[in-house]
Amino acid sequence: MNAFPKDHQAPTTLDALNAWVAEVARLTQPARIQWCDGSDSEYAELIAEMQADGTLLPLNADTHPGSWLHRSDPEDVARVEHLTFVCTSDRDDAGPNNHWMSPADAHAKMDELFAGCMRGRTLYVVPYCMGPIDSPLARCGVEITDSAYVVANMRIMTRMGAAALARIEREGRLHDSGLHNSVFVRGLHSIGELDPDRRFIMHFPEELAIKSYGSGYGGNALLGKKCHALRIASHQARKEGWLAEHMLIVGIENPQGEIHYIAAAFPSACGKTNLAMLIPPQSYREKGWKVWTVGDDICWMRPGADGRLYAINPEAGFFGVAPGTSAQSNPNALESVQSNTIFTNVGVTDDNQPWWEGLDDRVPAKDWQGRDYDKANGPAAHPNSRFTVSARQCPSYSSHAEDPQGVPISAIVFGGRRASLVPLVFEARDWTHGVLIGASMGSETTAAATGAVGVMRRDPMAMKPFCGYNFADYFAHWLSFDKPGANLPKVFHVNWFRKGDDGKFLWPGFGDNMRVIEWMVGRVKGEVGAVDTLIGALPQAEHVNLDGVELSPEARDKLFGFDPDGWRGEFEDIGTFLSGFGPRMPRALLEEHQSKAAAA
Ligand code: OXD
Numbered sequence: 001m002n003a004f005p006k007d008h009q010a011p012t013t014l015d016a017l018n019a020w021v022a023e024v025a026r027l028t029q030p031a032r033i034q035w036c037d038g039s040d041s042e043y044a045e046l047i048a049e050m051q052a053d054g055t056l057l058p059l060n061a062d063t064h065p066g067s068w069l070h071r072s073d074p075e076d077v078a079r080v081e082h083l084t085f086v087c088t089s090d091r092d093d094a095g096p097n098n099h100w101m102s103p104a105d106a107h108a109k110m111d112e113l114f115a116g117c118m119r120g121r122t123l124y125v126v127p128y129c130m131g132p133i134d135s136p137l138a139r140c141g142v143e144i145t146d147s148a149y150v151v152a153n154m155r156i157m158t159r160m161g162a163a164a165l166a167r168i169e170r171e172g173r174l175h176d177s178g179l180h181n182s183v184f185v186r187g188l189h190s191i192g193e194l195d196p197d198r199r200f201i202m203h204f205p206e207e208l209a210i211k212s213y214g215s216g217y218g219g220n221a222l223l224g225k226k227c228h229a230l231r232i233a234s235h236q237a238r239k240e241g242w243l244a245e246h247m248l249i250v251g252i253e254n255p256q257g258e259i260h261y262i263a264a265a266f267p268s269a270c271g272k273t274n275l276a277m278l279i280p281p282q283s284y285r286e287k288g289w290k291v292w293t294v295g296d297d298i299c300w301m302r303p304g305a306d307g308r309l310y311a312i313n314p315e316a317g318f319f320g321v322a323p324g325t326s327a328q329s330n331p332n333a334l335e336s337v338q339s340n341t342i343f344t345n346v347g348v349t350d351d352n353q354p355w356w357e358g359l360d361d362r363v364p365a366k367d368w369q370g371r372d373y374d375k376a377n378g379p380a381a382h383p384n385s386r387f388t389v390s391a392r393q394c395p396s397y398s399s400h401a402e403d404p405q406g407v408p409i410s411a412i413v414f415g416g417r418r419a420s421l422v423p424l425v426f427e428a429r430d431w432t433h434g435v436l437i438g439a440s441m442g443s444e445t446t447a448a449a450t451g452a453v454g455v456m457r458r459d460p461m462a463m464k465p466f467c468g469y470n471f472a473d474y475f476a477h478w479l480s481f482d483k484p485g486a487n488l489p490k491v492f493h494v495n496w497f498r499k500g501d502d503g504k505f506l507w508p509g510f511g512d513n514m515r516v517i518e519w520m521v522g523r524v525k526g527e528v529g530a531v532d533t534l535i536g537a538l539p540q541a542e543h544v545n546l547d548g549v550e551l552s553p554e555a556r557d558k559l560f561g562f563d564p565d566g567w568r569g570e571f572e573d574i575g576t577f578l579s580g581f582g583p584r585m586p587r588a589l590l591e592e593h594q595s596k597a598a599a600a
Pocket residue numbers: 079218219267268269297319448449
């Protein structure tokens with residue numbers, strides 16, 4: 001029996017892709033199949049269909065032309081880490097940091113869910129490229145989905161369509177003749193019934209495959225993002241000698257016109273988008289400092305011929321957290337989302353403009369579920385409500401963001417939300433120490449994933465939900481970059497979220513983070529001072545430009561101080577955490593930690 005619906009024409013000559021689409025069609029039984037070419041007309045048709053069936057609601061076309069509101073199922077509003085699995089043949093390869101299922105069991109479970117699930121629906125075939133289409137660092141995938149909303153988001157978030165398909169075909173032919181080591185990642189997605197009890201996000205890194213069922217939301221459903229560009233890519237990167245990281249990439253231009261690129265890892269909803277789009281304080285702007293956005297969430301990097309790490313942003317858009325985004329916190333993001341944006345789960349004003357907590361002091365008319373706004377029902381915008389917008393709409397988008405060879409990284413920054421103990425910034429002594437700092441990162445949880453908010457958890461390199469293999473092997477992979485000929489970035493740790501005894505933040509954050517960045521760039525150039533402490537090189541208040549920032553004596557103490565008693569407890573906790581990974585944990589990292597803990 002022909003697996004394709006009647007009249008179906010596959011536009012590709014790549015047998016492997018046709019065979020997979022046929023196999024999926026046989027399993028899921030769609031009414032029709034649409035191969036997406038990424039064109040404007042295709043996007044317009046998708047939008048029209050979604051407007052007709054109520055998936056997208058129009059927003060005020062005068063204030064927000066080309067923009068739409070999507071209200072998700074209220075039970076489907078965030079990533080579901082407890083339903084996310086890494087399915088490797090050997091359980092230890094997934095590690096204690098992942099939920100695991102055997103590939104055979106996982107395929108059986110998922111195929112049962114997928115059986116017949118697209119009856120009466122359209123199966124969209126979405127070829128995409130993660131990274132600039134002509135970049136040797138970029139990688140391709142194909143997502144099959146039955147959600148038009150996912151297709152529209154993938155078109156904004158990735159290089160989707162005909163050009164990606166052409167690259168997939170080229171690489172497929174090279175692969176078949178043994179000249180290319182990777183084929184496209186296969187992601188199969190269905191919203192199913194949006195039933196939280198029939199929801200799983202399964203990864204098969206050894207097969208470069210993803211199966212996601214039962215959610216239409218963000219990282220669960222836009223498979224190019226967390227599933228491909230982090231979980232599958234991290235696994236692939238280990239095999240091939242590169243890094244796939246949960247990091248923003250930002251270019252800092254000094255008054256001399258030199259640009260230093262920084263890659264920074266923070267857990268979800270901890271300000272990566274704000275830092276990536278930072279606007280320096282006026283005094284900095286007057287001197288000629290500029291900030292250029294390359295990416296706000298994911299960074300793929302590999303050593304170049306000169307030993308430096310070169311990075312690309314595999315994404316083409318931002319899937320940013322809306323609440324808290326304002327003219328004060330992130331004017332560039334706000335300007336980016338004035339048109340051609342898909343908003344998900346925000347509230348609306350009475351003249352149908354998108355609205356979220358922290359935007360301004362207007363009172364919303366409807367909340368994210370479409371109810372008349374009533375404070376008693378909670379926030380108008382869901383705390384994990386989002387905007388999807390092309391990176392090209394960002395006023396600070398870097399002219400080097402599409403450079404095929406990537407941008408050279410001068411500094412890697414780790415950070416999290418830490419109300420106590422952790423100072424504003426410190427610098428690792430060397431690469432191994434930097435890897436230890438990344439591996440021991442902790443942060444209070446946010447609304448980006450389901451579960452309790454504000455609970456401190458260890459989130460190494462901000463990759464806890466995203467590393468597609470055993471963290472012990474991941475740390476070893478990080479350490480392996482320190483080899484002869486390497487010219488690695490300096491490593492820093494920042495904490496914008498330190499609180500005072502009154503529970504208020506001690507550091508103004510946002511644009512003023514530029515002051516910390518200036519210190520880091522100064523350290524990279526060997527031009528500014530710090531004091532050596534057990535946790536690394538710590539600036540004193542006089543090493544950072546604080547002109548115009550009012551800090552209380554308590555703030556100075558806590559932001560620039562080192563509390564040996566507190567750190568003794570922290571080192572103990574980190575030791576317990578690291579030993580949880582058992583004998584696969586690299587010795588060099590354990591020794592690095594033990595030397596610190598012993599001296600504490
Ligand atoms: C994201 C996340 O959407 O980390 O970027 O949850």
